[in-house]
Amino acid sequence: MTTDLTDLSQGEVAFAKLMQAIETGVYQPGDRLREVEIAERLSLSRTPIREALRKLEAEKIVEHRPRVGAVIRRLGxxxxxxxxxxxxxxxxxxxxxxxxxxxxxxxxxxxxxxxxxxxxxxxxxxxxxxxxxxxxxxxxxxxxxxxxxxxxxxxxxxxxxxxxxxxxxxxxxxxxxxxxxxxxxxxxxxxxxxxxxxxxxxxxxxxxxxxxxx
Structure with missing residues:
Protein backbone atom coordinates (compact mmCIF):
# COMPACT_ATOMS: atom_id res chain seq x y z
CA MET A 1 0.00 0.00 0.00
CA THR A 2 1.34 3.42 -0.95
CA THR A 3 0.18 6.66 0.64
CA ASP A 4 0.74 10.24 -0.46
CA LEU A 5 2.15 11.82 2.70
CA THR A 6 2.27 15.43 1.48
CA ASP A 7 -1.18 16.45 2.74
CA LEU A 8 -1.18 14.51 6.01
CA SER A 9 -0.71 15.70 9.57
CA GLN A 10 2.37 14.53 11.49
CA GLY A 11 0.26 11.95 13.32
CA GLU A 12 -1.14 10.64 10.03
CA VAL A 13 2.35 10.51 8.54
CA ALA A 14 3.56 8.53 11.56
CA PHE A 15 0.62 6.14 11.22
CA ALA A 16 1.19 5.64 7.48
CA LYS A 17 4.91 5.02 7.99
CA LEU A 18 4.31 2.59 10.83
CA MET A 19 1.75 0.69 8.76
CA GLN A 20 4.26 0.46 5.93
CA ALA A 21 6.94 -0.79 8.33
CA ILE A 22 4.58 -3.51 9.59
CA GLU A 23 3.54 -4.46 6.05
CA THR A 24 7.17 -4.84 4.94
CA GLY A 25 8.19 -6.83 8.02
CA VAL A 26 10.35 -4.19 9.71
CA TYR A 27 8.08 -4.69 12.72
CA GLN A 28 6.43 -8.08 13.18
CA PRO A 29 3.78 -9.64 15.44
CA GLY A 30 5.09 -9.82 19.00
CA ASP A 31 7.48 -6.90 18.55
CA ARG A 32 7.46 -4.13 21.13
CA LEU A 33 7.00 -0.64 19.67
CA ARG A 34 9.13 1.83 21.63
CA GLU A 35 8.32 5.49 21.05
CA VAL A 36 11.93 6.69 21.19
CA GLU A 37 13.24 4.07 18.75
CA ILE A 38 10.38 4.64 16.30
CA ALA A 39 10.76 8.42 16.49
CA GLU A 40 14.45 8.10 15.62
CA ARG A 41 13.79 5.62 12.81
CA LEU A 42 11.04 7.74 11.22
CA SER A 43 12.67 11.13 11.99
CA LEU A 44 9.57 12.34 13.81
CA SER A 45 8.90 13.65 17.30
CA ARG A 46 7.37 11.39 19.95
CA THR A 47 4.00 13.20 19.98
CA PRO A 48 2.85 12.03 16.50
CA ILE A 49 4.31 8.59 17.22
CA ARG A 50 2.17 8.38 20.34
CA GLU A 51 -0.86 9.43 18.30
CA ALA A 52 -0.09 6.78 15.69
CA LEU A 53 0.27 4.07 18.34
CA ARG A 54 -3.13 4.98 19.79
CA LYS A 55 -4.66 4.66 16.32
CA LEU A 56 -2.95 1.31 15.78
CA GLU A 57 -4.41 0.16 19.08
CA ALA A 58 -7.89 1.33 18.01
CA GLU A 59 -7.41 -0.62 14.75
CA LYS A 60 -6.56 -3.73 16.86
CA ILE A 61 -3.11 -4.02 15.30
CA VAL A 62 -1.35 -3.08 18.53
CA GLU A 63 -2.21 -3.98 22.10
CA HIS A 64 -1.02 -2.27 25.29
CA ARG A 65 0.50 -4.60 27.86
CA PRO A 66 1.09 -3.53 31.47
CA ARG A 67 4.79 -2.89 32.24
CA VAL A 68 5.63 -3.60 28.58
CA GLY A 69 3.86 -0.99 26.49
CA ALA A 70 2.71 -1.19 22.87
CA VAL A 71 3.15 -4.59 21.22
CA ILE A 72 2.03 -5.76 17.79
CA ARG A 73 -0.67 -8.38 18.28
CA ARG A 74 0.14 -11.99 17.51
CA LEU A 75 -2.72 -14.19 16.27
CA GLY A 76 -3.23 -17.58 17.86
Missing amino acids: QTEVVELYEMRLVLERTAAEMAAKHSLAAEVDALTALNDDIGKQGDDAPRAAAINQKFHRAIYLAGRNRFLLDAARAMNNALLLLGPTTLADAERIATVTRQHAQIIAAISAGDIQSAGAAAEDHLQTSLRYRLKVMR
Missing part, protein backbone atom coordinates in the same frame (compact mmCIF):
# COMPACT_ATOMS: atom_id res chain seq x y z
CA GLN A 77 -3.93 -20.69 15.79
CA THR A 78 -7.70 -20.44 16.27
CA GLU A 79 -7.69 -16.83 15.05
CA VAL A 80 -5.53 -17.74 12.06
CA VAL A 81 -7.94 -20.50 11.04
CA GLU A 82 -10.91 -18.15 11.45
CA LEU A 83 -9.16 -15.49 9.37
CA TYR A 84 -8.43 -17.95 6.58
CA GLU A 85 -12.03 -19.17 6.65
CA MET A 86 -13.20 -15.62 5.98
CA ARG A 87 -10.44 -15.00 3.45
CA LEU A 88 -11.43 -18.19 1.62
CA VAL A 89 -15.03 -16.99 1.29
CA LEU A 90 -13.94 -13.59 -0.04
CA GLU A 91 -11.28 -14.85 -2.43
CA ARG A 92 -13.47 -17.60 -3.83
CA THR A 93 -16.15 -15.00 -4.50
CA ALA A 94 -13.60 -12.62 -6.02
CA ALA A 95 -12.31 -15.31 -8.41
CA GLU A 96 -15.85 -16.27 -9.41
CA MET A 97 -16.78 -12.65 -10.11
CA ALA A 98 -13.52 -12.10 -12.01
CA ALA A 99 -14.40 -15.08 -14.21
CA LYS A 100 -17.70 -13.36 -14.92
CA HIS A 101 -16.53 -9.77 -15.42
CA SER A 102 -12.78 -9.60 -16.20
CA LEU A 103 -11.35 -8.18 -19.42
CA ALA A 104 -8.61 -9.84 -21.45
CA ALA A 105 -6.19 -7.08 -20.41
CA GLU A 106 -6.84 -7.88 -16.74
CA VAL A 107 -6.13 -11.56 -17.34
CA ASP A 108 -2.88 -10.56 -19.06
CA ALA A 109 -1.97 -8.41 -16.04
CA LEU A 110 -2.62 -11.35 -13.69
CA THR A 111 -0.39 -13.56 -15.82
CA ALA A 112 2.40 -10.98 -15.80
CA LEU A 113 2.20 -10.61 -12.01
CA ASN A 114 2.28 -14.38 -11.54
CA ASP A 115 5.28 -14.68 -13.85
CA ASP A 116 7.01 -11.98 -11.82
CA ILE A 117 6.39 -13.90 -8.59
CA GLY A 118 7.98 -16.97 -10.15
CA LYS A 119 11.15 -15.02 -10.98
CA GLN A 120 11.84 -14.01 -7.37
CA GLY A 121 13.60 -17.21 -6.30
CA ASP A 122 14.30 -16.90 -2.57
CA ASP A 123 13.45 -13.19 -2.33
CA ALA A 124 10.48 -13.77 0.00
CA PRO A 125 9.62 -10.10 0.78
CA ARG A 126 9.58 -9.17 -2.91
CA ALA A 127 7.53 -12.25 -3.82
CA ALA A 128 5.06 -11.45 -1.04
CA ALA A 129 4.63 -7.86 -2.23
CA ILE A 130 3.86 -9.00 -5.78
CA ASN A 131 1.57 -11.69 -4.43
CA GLN A 132 -0.49 -9.00 -2.66
CA LYS A 133 -0.81 -7.12 -5.96
CA PHE A 134 -1.92 -10.34 -7.68
CA HIS A 135 -4.74 -10.98 -5.23
CA ARG A 136 -5.83 -7.35 -5.29
CA ALA A 137 -5.97 -7.52 -9.08
CA ILE A 138 -8.43 -10.41 -8.84
CA TYR A 139 -10.65 -8.37 -6.51
CA LEU A 140 -10.53 -5.42 -8.91
CA ALA A 141 -11.40 -7.67 -11.86
CA GLY A 142 -14.49 -8.81 -9.95
CA ARG A 143 -16.07 -5.37 -10.37
CA ASN A 144 -17.78 -5.24 -6.97
CA ARG A 145 -17.06 -2.32 -4.64
CA PHE A 146 -18.62 -4.04 -1.64
CA LEU A 147 -16.37 -7.05 -2.08
CA LEU A 148 -13.40 -4.66 -2.26
CA ASP A 149 -14.53 -2.97 0.96
CA ALA A 150 -14.74 -6.35 2.71
CA ALA A 151 -11.21 -7.19 1.53
CA ARG A 152 -9.85 -3.87 2.81
CA ALA A 153 -11.46 -4.50 6.20
CA MET A 154 -9.55 -7.79 6.40
CA ASN A 155 -6.17 -6.21 5.60
CA ASN A 156 -5.33 -5.27 9.19
CA ALA A 157 -5.83 -8.84 10.35
CA LEU A 158 -3.64 -10.12 7.50
CA LEU A 159 -0.82 -7.89 8.77
CA LEU A 160 -0.86 -9.87 12.01
CA LEU A 161 -0.05 -13.16 10.29
CA GLY A 162 3.66 -12.41 10.49
CA PRO A 163 6.36 -13.38 7.97
CA THR A 164 5.25 -14.57 4.54
CA THR A 165 5.07 -18.28 3.82
CA LEU A 166 6.76 -17.61 0.45
CA ALA A 167 10.05 -18.51 2.06
CA ASP A 168 11.70 -20.61 -0.64
CA ALA A 169 11.66 -21.42 -4.34
CA GLU A 170 9.62 -24.60 -3.84
CA ARG A 171 6.82 -22.75 -2.05
CA ILE A 172 6.84 -19.99 -4.68
CA ALA A 173 6.56 -22.65 -7.41
CA THR A 174 3.49 -24.10 -5.68
CA VAL A 175 1.88 -20.67 -5.42
CA THR A 176 2.51 -19.74 -9.05
CA ARG A 177 1.17 -23.10 -10.24
CA GLN A 178 -2.05 -22.59 -8.28
CA HIS A 179 -2.29 -18.99 -9.45
CA ALA A 180 -2.02 -20.24 -13.04
CA GLN A 181 -5.01 -22.52 -12.44
CA ILE A 182 -7.04 -19.59 -11.13
CA ILE A 183 -6.01 -17.43 -14.11
CA ALA A 184 -6.92 -20.16 -16.61
CA ALA A 185 -10.40 -20.52 -15.13
CA ILE A 186 -10.93 -16.75 -15.05
CA SER A 187 -9.75 -16.45 -18.66
CA ALA A 188 -12.16 -19.21 -19.73
CA GLY A 189 -15.04 -17.54 -17.91
CA ASP A 190 -15.48 -20.74 -15.88
CA ILE A 191 -17.03 -19.38 -12.69
CA GLN A 192 -17.19 -22.69 -10.82
CA SER A 193 -13.62 -23.72 -11.63
CA ALA A 194 -12.28 -20.26 -10.73
CA GLY A 195 -13.91 -20.45 -7.31
CA ALA A 196 -12.70 -24.00 -6.73
CA ALA A 197 -9.13 -23.10 -7.74
CA ALA A 198 -9.13 -20.10 -5.41
CA GLU A 199 -10.42 -22.24 -2.54
CA ASP A 200 -7.77 -24.90 -3.15
CA HIS A 201 -5.10 -22.18 -3.14
CA LEU A 202 -6.27 -20.76 0.19
CA GLN A 203 -6.48 -24.22 1.77
CA THR A 204 -2.86 -24.85 0.74
CA SER A 205 -1.83 -21.46 2.12
CA LEU A 206 -3.49 -22.24 5.45
CA ARG A 207 -1.64 -25.56 5.71
CA TYR A 208 1.68 -23.78 5.12
CA ARG A 209 0.77 -21.06 7.62
CA LEU A 210 -0.05 -23.55 10.36
CA LYS A 211 3.15 -25.47 9.60
CA VAL A 212 5.16 -22.26 10.06
CA MET A 213 3.43 -21.59 13.39
CA ARG A 214 4.37 -24.99 14.83
Whole structure:
Protein backbone atom coordinates (compact mmCIF):
# COMPACT_ATOMS: atom_id res chain seq x y z
CA MET A 1 0.00 0.00 0.00
CA THR A 2 1.34 3.42 -0.95
CA THR A 3 0.18 6.66 0.64
CA ASP A 4 0.74 10.24 -0.46
CA LEU A 5 2.15 11.82 2.70
CA THR A 6 2.27 15.43 1.48
CA ASP A 7 -1.18 16.45 2.74
CA LEU A 8 -1.18 14.51 6.01
CA SER A 9 -0.71 15.70 9.57
CA GLN A 10 2.37 14.53 11.49
CA GLY A 11 0.26 11.95 13.32
CA GLU A 12 -1.14 10.64 10.03
CA VAL A 13 2.35 10.51 8.54
CA ALA A 14 3.56 8.53 11.56
CA PHE A 15 0.62 6.14 11.22
CA ALA A 16 1.19 5.64 7.48
CA LYS A 17 4.91 5.02 7.99
CA LEU A 18 4.31 2.59 10.83
CA MET A 19 1.75 0.69 8.76
CA GLN A 20 4.26 0.46 5.93
CA ALA A 21 6.94 -0.79 8.33
CA ILE A 22 4.58 -3.51 9.59
CA GLU A 23 3.54 -4.46 6.05
CA THR A 24 7.17 -4.84 4.94
CA GLY A 25 8.19 -6.83 8.02
CA VAL A 26 10.35 -4.19 9.71
CA TYR A 27 8.08 -4.69 12.72
CA GLN A 28 6.43 -8.08 13.18
CA PRO A 29 3.78 -9.64 15.44
CA GLY A 30 5.09 -9.82 19.00
CA ASP A 31 7.48 -6.90 18.55
CA ARG A 32 7.46 -4.13 21.13
CA LEU A 33 7.00 -0.64 19.67
CA ARG A 34 9.13 1.83 21.63
CA GLU A 35 8.32 5.49 21.05
CA VAL A 36 11.93 6.69 21.19
CA GLU A 37 13.24 4.07 18.75
CA ILE A 38 10.38 4.64 16.30
CA ALA A 39 10.76 8.42 16.49
CA GLU A 40 14.45 8.10 15.62
CA ARG A 41 13.79 5.62 12.81
CA LEU A 42 11.04 7.74 11.22
CA SER A 43 12.67 11.13 11.99
CA LEU A 44 9.57 12.34 13.81
CA SER A 45 8.90 13.65 17.30
CA ARG A 46 7.37 11.39 19.95
CA THR A 47 4.00 13.20 19.98
CA PRO A 48 2.85 12.03 16.50
CA ILE A 49 4.31 8.59 17.22
CA ARG A 50 2.17 8.38 20.34
CA GLU A 51 -0.86 9.43 18.30
CA ALA A 52 -0.09 6.78 15.69
CA LEU A 53 0.27 4.07 18.34
CA ARG A 54 -3.13 4.98 19.79
CA LYS A 55 -4.66 4.66 16.32
CA LEU A 56 -2.95 1.31 15.78
CA GLU A 57 -4.41 0.16 19.08
CA ALA A 58 -7.89 1.33 18.01
CA GLU A 59 -7.41 -0.62 14.75
CA LYS A 60 -6.56 -3.73 16.86
CA ILE A 61 -3.11 -4.02 15.30
CA VAL A 62 -1.35 -3.08 18.53
CA GLU A 63 -2.21 -3.98 22.10
CA HIS A 64 -1.02 -2.27 25.29
CA ARG A 65 0.50 -4.60 27.86
CA PRO A 66 1.09 -3.53 31.47
CA ARG A 67 4.79 -2.89 32.24
CA VAL A 68 5.63 -3.60 28.58
CA GLY A 69 3.86 -0.99 26.49
CA ALA A 70 2.71 -1.19 22.87
CA VAL A 71 3.15 -4.59 21.22
CA ILE A 72 2.03 -5.76 17.79
CA ARG A 73 -0.67 -8.38 18.28
CA ARG A 74 0.14 -11.99 17.51
CA LEU A 75 -2.72 -14.19 16.27
CA GLY A 76 -3.23 -17.58 17.86
CA GLN A 77 -3.93 -20.69 15.79
CA THR A 78 -7.70 -20.44 16.27
CA GLU A 79 -7.69 -16.83 15.05
CA VAL A 80 -5.53 -17.74 12.06
CA VAL A 81 -7.94 -20.50 11.04
CA GLU A 82 -10.91 -18.15 11.45
CA LEU A 83 -9.16 -15.49 9.37
CA TYR A 84 -8.43 -17.95 6.58
CA GLU A 85 -12.03 -19.17 6.65
CA MET A 86 -13.20 -15.62 5.98
CA ARG A 87 -10.44 -15.00 3.45
CA LEU A 88 -11.43 -18.19 1.62
CA VAL A 89 -15.03 -16.99 1.29
CA LEU A 90 -13.94 -13.59 -0.04
CA GLU A 91 -11.28 -14.85 -2.43
CA ARG A 92 -13.47 -17.60 -3.83
CA THR A 93 -16.15 -15.00 -4.50
CA ALA A 94 -13.60 -12.62 -6.02
CA ALA A 95 -12.31 -15.31 -8.41
CA GLU A 96 -15.85 -16.27 -9.41
CA MET A 97 -16.78 -12.65 -10.11
CA ALA A 98 -13.52 -12.10 -12.01
CA ALA A 99 -14.40 -15.08 -14.21
CA LYS A 100 -17.70 -13.36 -14.92
CA HIS A 101 -16.53 -9.77 -15.42
CA SER A 102 -12.78 -9.60 -16.20
CA LEU A 103 -11.35 -8.18 -19.42
CA ALA A 104 -8.61 -9.84 -21.45
CA ALA A 105 -6.19 -7.08 -20.41
CA GLU A 106 -6.84 -7.88 -16.74
CA VAL A 107 -6.13 -11.56 -17.34
CA ASP A 108 -2.88 -10.56 -19.06
CA ALA A 109 -1.97 -8.41 -16.04
CA LEU A 110 -2.62 -11.35 -13.69
CA THR A 111 -0.39 -13.56 -15.82
CA ALA A 112 2.40 -10.98 -15.80
CA LEU A 113 2.20 -10.61 -12.01
CA ASN A 114 2.28 -14.38 -11.54
CA ASP A 115 5.28 -14.68 -13.85
CA ASP A 116 7.01 -11.98 -11.82
CA ILE A 117 6.39 -13.90 -8.59
CA GLY A 118 7.98 -16.97 -10.15
CA LYS A 119 11.15 -15.02 -10.98
CA GLN A 120 11.84 -14.01 -7.37
CA GLY A 121 13.60 -17.21 -6.30
CA ASP A 122 14.30 -16.90 -2.57
CA ASP A 123 13.45 -13.19 -2.33
CA ALA A 124 10.48 -13.77 0.00
CA PRO A 125 9.62 -10.10 0.78
CA ARG A 126 9.58 -9.17 -2.91
CA ALA A 127 7.53 -12.25 -3.82
CA ALA A 128 5.06 -11.45 -1.04
CA ALA A 129 4.63 -7.86 -2.23
CA ILE A 130 3.86 -9.00 -5.78
CA ASN A 131 1.57 -11.69 -4.43
CA GLN A 132 -0.49 -9.00 -2.66
CA LYS A 133 -0.81 -7.12 -5.96
CA PHE A 134 -1.92 -10.34 -7.68
CA HIS A 135 -4.74 -10.98 -5.23
CA ARG A 136 -5.83 -7.35 -5.29
CA ALA A 137 -5.97 -7.52 -9.08
CA ILE A 138 -8.43 -10.41 -8.84
CA TYR A 139 -10.65 -8.37 -6.51
CA LEU A 140 -10.53 -5.42 -8.91
CA ALA A 141 -11.40 -7.67 -11.86
CA GLY A 142 -14.49 -8.81 -9.95
CA ARG A 143 -16.07 -5.37 -10.37
CA ASN A 144 -17.78 -5.24 -6.97
CA ARG A 145 -17.06 -2.32 -4.64
CA PHE A 146 -18.62 -4.04 -1.64
CA LEU A 147 -16.37 -7.05 -2.08
CA LEU A 148 -13.40 -4.66 -2.26
CA ASP A 149 -14.53 -2.97 0.96
CA ALA A 150 -14.74 -6.35 2.71
CA ALA A 151 -11.21 -7.19 1.53
CA ARG A 152 -9.85 -3.87 2.81
CA ALA A 153 -11.46 -4.50 6.20
CA MET A 154 -9.55 -7.79 6.40
CA ASN A 155 -6.17 -6.21 5.60
CA ASN A 156 -5.33 -5.27 9.19
CA ALA A 157 -5.83 -8.84 10.35
CA LEU A 158 -3.64 -10.12 7.50
CA LEU A 159 -0.82 -7.89 8.77
CA LEU A 160 -0.86 -9.87 12.01
CA LEU A 161 -0.05 -13.16 10.29
CA GLY A 162 3.66 -12.41 10.49
CA PRO A 163 6.36 -13.38 7.97
CA THR A 164 5.25 -14.57 4.54
CA THR A 165 5.07 -18.28 3.82
CA LEU A 166 6.76 -17.61 0.45
CA ALA A 167 10.05 -18.51 2.06
CA ASP A 168 11.70 -20.61 -0.64
CA ALA A 169 11.66 -21.42 -4.34
CA GLU A 170 9.62 -24.60 -3.84
CA ARG A 171 6.82 -22.75 -2.05
CA ILE A 172 6.84 -19.99 -4.68
CA ALA A 173 6.56 -22.65 -7.41
CA THR A 174 3.49 -24.10 -5.68
CA VAL A 175 1.88 -20.67 -5.42
CA THR A 176 2.51 -19.74 -9.05
CA ARG A 177 1.17 -23.10 -10.24
CA GLN A 178 -2.05 -22.59 -8.28
CA HIS A 179 -2.29 -18.99 -9.45
CA ALA A 180 -2.02 -20.24 -13.04
CA GLN A 181 -5.01 -22.52 -12.44
CA ILE A 182 -7.04 -19.59 -11.13
CA ILE A 183 -6.01 -17.43 -14.11
CA ALA A 184 -6.92 -20.16 -16.61
CA ALA A 185 -10.40 -20.52 -15.13
CA ILE A 186 -10.93 -16.75 -15.05
CA SER A 187 -9.75 -16.45 -18.66
CA ALA A 188 -12.16 -19.21 -19.73
CA GLY A 189 -15.04 -17.54 -17.91
CA ASP A 190 -15.48 -20.74 -15.88
CA ILE A 191 -17.03 -19.38 -12.69
CA GLN A 192 -17.19 -22.69 -10.82
CA SER A 193 -13.62 -23.72 -11.63
CA ALA A 194 -12.28 -20.26 -10.73
CA GLY A 195 -13.91 -20.45 -7.31
CA ALA A 196 -12.70 -24.00 -6.73
CA ALA A 197 -9.13 -23.10 -7.74
CA ALA A 198 -9.13 -20.10 -5.41
CA GLU A 199 -10.42 -22.24 -2.54
CA ASP A 200 -7.77 -24.90 -3.15
CA HIS A 201 -5.10 -22.18 -3.14
CA LEU A 202 -6.27 -20.76 0.19
CA GLN A 203 -6.48 -24.22 1.77
CA THR A 204 -2.86 -24.85 0.74
CA SER A 205 -1.83 -21.46 2.12
CA LEU A 206 -3.49 -22.24 5.45
CA ARG A 207 -1.64 -25.56 5.71
CA TYR A 208 1.68 -23.78 5.12
CA ARG A 209 0.77 -21.06 7.62
CA LEU A 210 -0.05 -23.55 10.36
CA LYS A 211 3.15 -25.47 9.60
CA VAL A 212 5.16 -22.26 10.06
CA MET A 213 3.43 -21.59 13.39
CA ARG A 214 4.37 -24.99 14.83
